[in-house]
Amino acid sequence: VVPYAEDNLAPFHRAERRFRLAGRELVIRQNWRELGVAAVVWDAAVVLGEYLEREVVLTDRTVVELGAGTGLTGMVAALQGAQVTITEREMALTSLRRNVESNIPPGTTHHPVLVQELTWGQNLHLYPTTFQYVIGADIIYIKETFQDLLKTLEHLSNCDTVVFLGCKIRYERDTNFLKMMEEKFEVKEVHFDQRRDIRVYKARLRSCTGL
Numbered sequence: 001v002v003p004y005a006e007d008n009l010a011p012f013h014r015a016e017r018r019f020r021l022a023g024r025e026l027v028i029r030q031n032w033r034e035l036g037v038a039a040v041v042w043d044a045a046v047v048l049g050e051y052l053e054r055e056v057v058l059t060d061r062t063v064v065e066l067g068a069g070t071g072l073t074g075m076v077a078a079l080q081g082a083q084v085t086i087t088e089r090e091m092a093l094t095s096l097r098r099n100v101e102s103n104i105p106p107g108t109t110h111h112p113v114l115v116q117e118l119t120w121g122q123n124l125h126l127y128p129t130t131f132q133y134v135i136g137a138d139i140i141y142i143k144e145t146f147q148d149l150l151k152t153l154e155h156l157s158n159c160d161t162v163v164f165l166g167c168k169i170r171y172e173r174d175t176n177f178l179k180m181m182e183e184k185f186e187v188k189e190v191h192f193d194q195r196r197d198i199r200v201y202k203a204r205l206r207s208c209t210g211l
């Protein structure tokens with residue numbers, strides 16, 4: 001599934017793309033032909049990474065990234081000193097792991113970066129509920145995954161957890177997911193990148209906020 005067919009897809013066909021984030025040049029290998037949306041860099045990943053670098057202190061914080069794709073946003077968090085677990089479905093793990101290992105070799109960051117399989121809604125008991133941050137970039141676009149995504153966000157969150165989602169709102173269903181999320185989380189927009197039409201949302205469990 002291509003989240004937005006109307007956009008210029010040319011950047012996705014490049015074998016690699018370069019980004020200057022968290023004080024380093026990150027070289028991301030892409031594989032659109034074989035893995036599609038899971039192996040290219042979406043604007044939301046860049047915007048969320050920029051936002052985290054600019055606005056959030058992540059030193060020694062625990063972070064999990066959902067639907068990481070190439071892992072760009074999770075790598076930015078790791079380079080900021082966070083203890084990061086980057087997750088994806090099994091089919092995209094080899095590509096993800098290659099990008100993480102080539103950009104953040106052992107010893108580069110204060111904490112080692114973990115790359116693990118996570119299919120939303122499945123085997124959640126294998127993941128702790130102690131993460132301080134849950135992040136995701138452009139993970140809201142397939143309606144059939146919404147219930148499992150929400151279930152996963154709830155499982156990974158506790159009263160100290162902050163969720164950051166970088167989103168390009170393309171369809172009504174995307175807005176519908178945010179409405180679903182608001183039943184369980186207090187959600188607010190904290191940043192809008194007008195040039196790239198990307199919004200960053202911050203969320204916390206409603207049961208912990210009293211709202």
